[in-house]
Amino acid sequence: MATAYYLAKVHGVTRVAVLEKGWIGGGNVGRNTTIIRSNYGLPGNEPFYEWSMKLWEGLEQDLNYNAMVSQRGVLNLYHSDAQRDAFAQRGNAMRLHGVDAELLDQDGVRKLAPFLSFDQARFPIMGGLLQRRGGTARHDAVAWGYARGASERGVDIVQNCEVISFLRDAAGAVTGVETTLGRIRAGKVGMAVAGNSSRVAALAGLRLPIESHVLQAFVSEALKPVIPGVITFGAGHFYISQSDKGGLVFGGDIDGYNSYASRGNLPVVEDVCEGGMAIMPMIGRARLLRSWGGVVDMSMDGSPIIDHTPIAGLYLNAGWCYGGFKATPAAGWCFAHLLATDQPHETAAAYRLDRFRTGHLIDEKGQGAQPNLH
Numbered sequence: 001m002a003t004a005y006y007l008a009k010v011h012g013v014t015r016v017a018v019l020e021k022g023w024i025g026g027g028n029v030g031r032n033t034t035i036i037r038s039n040y041g042l043p044g045n046e047p048f049y050e051w052s053m054k055l056w057e058g059l060e061q062d063l064n065y066n067a068m069v070s071q072r073g074v075l076n077l078y079h080s081d082a083q084r085d086a087f088a089q090r091g092n093a094m095r096l097h098g099v100d101a102e103l104l105d106q107d108g109v110r111k112l113a114p115f116l117s118f119d120q121a122r123f124p125i126m127g128g129l130l131q132r133r134g135g136t137a138r139h140d141a142v143a144w145g146y147a148r149g150a151s152e153r154g155v156d157i158v159q160n161c162e163v164i165s166f167l168r169d170a171a172g173a174v175t176g177v178e179t180t181l182g183r184i185r186a187g188k189v190g191m192a193v194a195g196n197s198s199r200v201a202a203l204a205g206l207r208l209p210i211e212s213h214v215l216q217a218f219v220s221e222a223l224k225p226v227i228p229g230v231i232t233f234g235a236g237h238f239y240i241s242q243s244d245k246g247g248l249v250f251g252g253d254i255d256g257y258n259s260y261a262s263r264g265n266l267p268v269v270e271d272v273c274e275g276g277m278a279i280m281p282m283i284g285r286a287r288l289l290r291s292w293g294g295v296v297d298m299s300m301d302g303s304p305i306i307d308h309t310p311i312a313g314l315y316l317n318a319g320w321c322y323g324g325f326k327a328t329p330a331a332g333w334c335f336a337h338l339l340a341t342d343q344p345h346e347t348a349a350a351y352r353l354d355r356f357r358t359g360h361l362i363d364e365k366g367q368g369a370q371p372n373l374h
């Protein structure tokens with residue numbers, strides 16, 4: 001939706017159809033834990049995510065739609081000297097890119113979140129890296145805001161319309177798609193189907209460096225305001241924020257095996273809850289209201305792809321792993337730029353598909369080639 005919106009708004013391209021096999025907002029955009037931030041360390045990533053943050057900061061005015069963008073801060077806790085050094089390095093890299101970052105000691109974290117379990121023997125909380133401009137946004141409102149903006153500018157949005165194959169000319173170039181509602185011809189086709197990327201690319205004979213994994217999320221009963229912003233555990237995979245309705249929204253790691261099922265399994269539920277109990281035992285008293293899963297497109301270096309494919313006429317936007325919601329504005333902006341001009345946008349130039357062949361990986365998370373094992 002963001003790509004269609006910026007194609008129309010920035011490039012004046014309005015002969016665009018967005019094809020959605022389900023309903024708008026039913027994919028990962030409506031299933032994530034709504035965190036937005038630009039606290040990346042590598043040059044290939046930081047300018048892109050900061051561009052996204054700047055677009056978030058003007059998004060509601062731009063769309064004239066309340067997306068509940070709430071810059072309450074994102075605090076990454078550290079638990080050892082080595083982790084503090086790594087966070088200091090990341091914070092410095094952010095500041096060199098003109099992005100806000102503050103390294104807090106334990107007293108600084110205590111002022112923000114006095115309820116944390118600071119002095120436990122196993123994972124003592126020594127401090128944290130804070131990005132005050134980070135926070136949350138209401139995810140389904142973002143999808144609907146972009147949809148309304150695109151629709152008003154003449155974009156066709158076709159729901160319950162699944163792409164089932166690609167139309168090709170004699171030279172093999174993509175010239176349109178076959179869908180469950182019929183055939184649609186197009187000069188260019190852009191794929192942005194997240195956890196279904198490998199399956200849809202396979203319809204064109206492409207094998208992507210992407211694995212599909214289930215990622216779960218959880219929400220508790222509504223509580224009075226207790227969590228000031230987003231807090232992440234540095235010694236395990238757990239992160240938490242509080243929604244405007246009062247629910248504690250939290251999550252952790254992927255389930256750890258390839259799947260296209262948007263539901264998860266109990267071992268990860270246990271693992272996530274253990275992470276929560278480790279840093280804030282008080283949440284053991286909150287009742288879990290519901291949990292759900294989404295199918296995330298894990299790339300092999302943890303970073304996304306916004307690029308041409310080797311097939312003429314077919315473009316790819318994928319590999320968002322745990323973190324494509326925060327990228328939504330910039331991902332849409334940069335994919336629109338690529339589709340309209342056939343040139344990569346300057347902030348997304350490193351997100352090439354061939355980097356896995358040439359070795360120019362953007363290994364921000366140090367996950368290597370087996371993200372499913374980490």
Ligand SMILES: Cc1cc2nc3c(=O)[nH]c(=O)nc-3n(C[C@H](O)[C@H](O)[C@H](O)COP(=O)(O)OP(=O)(O)OC[C@H]3O[C@@H](n4cnc5c(N)ncnc54)[C@H](O)[C@@H]3O)c2cc1C
Nearest residue numbers: 021027028029032033034035163194294320323324325326
């Ligand atoms: C539990 C969970 C928590 C997350 N938390 C965060 C977070 O806090 N912050 C963050 O930045 N990111 C987070 N993410 C990641 C983020 O949600 C995704 O990276 C992002 O939403 C991907 O956006 P998208 O538009 O590429 O994909 P989607 O929103 O998934 O949209 C892709 C759409 O393609 C459609 N589709 C698939 N196949 C076809 C076909 N053949 N024909 C037509 N349509 C098709 C699907 O139905 C889907 O609606 C989280 C993800 C999950 C699952």
